[in-house]
Amino acid sequence: MEQQSKRILTLDLIKGMSVIGMIIIHTLLIYANVKSQSETAIGSFIVFLGRGTSIFLICMGITFMTSSHQSLTSSLKRGFLLVFAGLFMNFMKFMIPVIFGFAPDNFIQKYGWDAPIEQQYVYLVLLGDILQLAGMSLLFVGFIRKYVTNKYGILAIGLIVALVSREMSGITVDYPVINYILDLLFNTNYPAYVYFPVFPWMSFIIIGMFFGKWFMELNYNSSKLFRNMLYTGLVFVALGAPLVFIYSDYNYNGFYHMGPGGVIYFAGWTMIFLWIIFRLTSGSKENGWMRLLKYCSRNLTSMYMIQWILISWGKGIFGYRQHSIGYVLLLIVFYIFLTFAVQMLVDLIRKKKPFISFRPFPADKTALK
Template identity: 75%
Template sequence: MKQPITRIAALDLIKGMSVIGMIIIHTLLIYANVKSQSESVIGSFIVFLGRGTSIFMICMGLTFMTSSHQSLKSSIKRGGLLLLAAFFMNFMKFIVPAVLGFAPDNFIQKYGWHGPIEQQYMYLVMLGDILQLAGISLLFVGFIRKYVKNKYGILAIGLLIAAVSREVSGIHIDYPVLNYISDLFFSNDYPAYIYFPVFPWISFIIIGMFFGKWYQELNYDSRKLFRNMLYIGLLFIALGAPLVFLYGDYNYNGFYHMGPGGVIYFAGWTLIFLWAIFRITSKIKENKFTETLKYCSRNLTSMYMIQWILISWGKGIFGYRQHGIGFVLMLILLYIVLTFSVQKLLDLILKKKKKPVIVLEQPISVDEAVMK
């Protein structure tokens, strides 16, 4: 019996766009001076794009529900692999340049360290970003997928986590190992260990899971799914906007540590954006650009790691936050080329190591090879 087509082309294109977008954003944040980031039109726009993390999170939740890997064991395994990948990336980003002596002084001085160098290195390796969030989230959302069968039950869990996020924000267990785990979940000391604490950011993933379950119930009708996203998005904005703009100290409190109103408000705009992208991309025929975006989508995790490592190493050559917007735009082009080049090199290495098979439905990606 033929299986239904569950993959949504629009989501692949959006995730592909996020790969290009994160190279642009991270290059600006690392190399542009403060004036270029905050006072130039291009810099301000790129910083604004950096607020699109919720888009990736909701897409992650949706594809998690429709993935071919549906077992709880698979979810836990993938979560553990992502956490290992996150720590490896931090080691390559920070420790390699520091040990080899090409980390710029003003970057090291940014943190105002006075303790032992080993403690400083440990801080950098444990620094939490999206990979840590995705990894630890997969350790938990697998249980939701396995045991919560009603889509509204899934949504209720996501909204409940958002509702209590400000109440639990800042919980800290002052004991080795446990203090890092508590920071992963509840950190509110930006920029401390964790940029994206599980509370509230896992809420976006679970909201995406709600739509993934709905997609299944709609018999994989993507047009109906995205129309429902539009309606729910409008509802979320209507509910979240008054909370954010009237009670912002509690409900927003900055992008990285939002309260319930901020989560609902950002989720609303994200859902409307996804609907708009679906409407636009559904009319676009397959071409080289869309093929490139789908390639980025298949290799999102590895390309995320590659671009961060390359950009971090480049601080030893180009300096840290010292350049105007014109020079940064040239660096953006450089890092896009370098990221794709390294990814292609990894593809070739993987292809040589892989045993020949008679039939492949589609080329295997580095991400897929890691997960299998």
């Protein structure tokens, strides 16, 4: 029964939906002109979907606590691998078009840097994306999982990370390598732009770990977990809303570098959203759509890298932020199919079971009679 399973179908489906969602969002951000992004209903809705990063991170925290790989060593190893995977992805995204001469001229201009073009592209390779966030966070949360046994202690650490993030932002030293690490941790804006600094974004992962620990204490009862998540979410929204809307300069100040109030507010809405999705999917029989989403969930990291590389390379073919929403919708469909095609090719190379091998009929032939 699902209540006795360590895996939660809702989380698998949400992580799978995030794969589809990020292809849609990134295609819009790269190819749609400013008017299409901000002045059309479809564009505005897709941009709004891009504010769902906290959903993925809380899901990551829950599954991190219930994973079969519980050792500190495995957490540290995966953390380093994800950081280097992020750097490799950036190299493929930005340097391959430059090396082979199909990078769009207007792309680099949006950053407004005065440095030589070669140095500007080095900055782009160092750009902090969600892979760097996940990797750097694993270097910390592995110790939390090992040494903090009380779930409220875990939650307290998550809130402390959010509380100190604004105060720690901007710390720099005179050594570029150390500055880059500080940049990933606290967003110093030197030497590269970091979209998801560890402080405060790691808070969402740790809050997810709190619920993962609670899930274990509930003997893996999904219904009780999500009911508790709903109640906690309502409290978080009530606490975070006045901070965000009254003291926004300190507590929000933009989506990517929000303060403590923003973390609490977004975490609250994320918990409520997860409860809604659980209620919608609870008791559902597995179908083709669910199998596809579970496939995406299992291959989330590789598909994230694949879609970003493909979309970035396409700038040299389709142009950068030049198109209307209709043209972008066609590109979205194109990149969804292309991402799945490349992922299945990777499956074949690695001799893994691809999604297309799922049987549409029952294994027992007598059931067809």
